[in-house]
Amino acid sequence: MMSAIQQASSQTAASAATTGITAKKNAENPQDRFLKLLVTQMKNQDPLKPLDNAEVTSQLAQISTVTGIDKLNTTLQLLTSDVEDSLSMEATGMIGHSAFVPGTAIKLEKDSAVAGIELAQPVDQLKITILDSAGIPVRHLDLGAHPTGVSTIPWDGQTDSGAKAADGNYTFSVSAKQGGNEIKASTLSLGLVNSVSLGENGALLDMGELGFANLSDIKRVF
Template identity: 70%
Template structure:
């Protein structure tokens, strides 16, 4: 059998196999290269000035540290991936539910509208002011003692003039005090989760044209 025939009879190596071998070789390269360099260094060391035990131990410790860091990074990546998957599942369960998210919009439909506030501490009073699309204040409501955390506020659609506001989108602000000290208030808008998307920037929830895409971490309360 001639050489041409022998070559033809040799089993072919698939590109996938070659890729797998290359990937494995690349993964093993750092440690292999280090050990080869160390062995070469020991073989070619000056007999009159050999490497001492402390130096050899130090170099072995270095490769051990690098290997440990690589394994730690791999483990952290797996944990992050697992957490992302868990949060995505959590987000999917919110579809069809309503939630409070940071915002200043409040929608009046039929009998009334709801929004929310988030306080770092309890307050003696809170004042809610609602504005129309032109930015004109149409209703002011004073609330009594409010607890720390997330609370719901309601509006029946009545204006300060006594008329009933038309259904639609409005905005609101809230000021709060504990004694004479003003306390920061985070206003919360109310909306429904329509869909969920997951990308490089994390998990986001589509809450319609008014609230748009909201990060999962911005969800304050789900109903």
């Protein structure tokens, strides 16, 4: 009895393996399956009503299109994978570097602080207002004309009264005008890239007190 059961189990396993291999082979060769069906159809066609040439050509064109799309999808997947690997390497190379990311935070240490701005067009009037933790303005900087792109804004810690501001965390706001018209200006905070991790949307950079930032958020690296 045991021998019969073992034999039956072996036959079942062999059958399952054969079925799996056959299914895999069929899944991997859709074009071969189509051609076999087409040949079978042609062999069994009614001699008095043969297949129309246009119909055969149309069917061949369809399988060719499907095959081409499959190959294109495979190529795009490979390209996407290569791009993701390249971006991950780029993000890893930023560890230990300072970088500008969107934000309004500015940190004063030893009478030195750095903020950043990004302008989509040149302006003839640019003003920066630095505020303490209570939201009270402590310094107004009139920087005049400024070009397009990312610019670094230094602050030596001096307040409007001439006194030295205490080290710590501050925020800042920007006012930009061109010919009297308000121009949108993006504020940037400077932070240190501590580490990189992979998220659903790509590489995530740990910017310490500034939180996490996407690789696309990086505006300039130092």
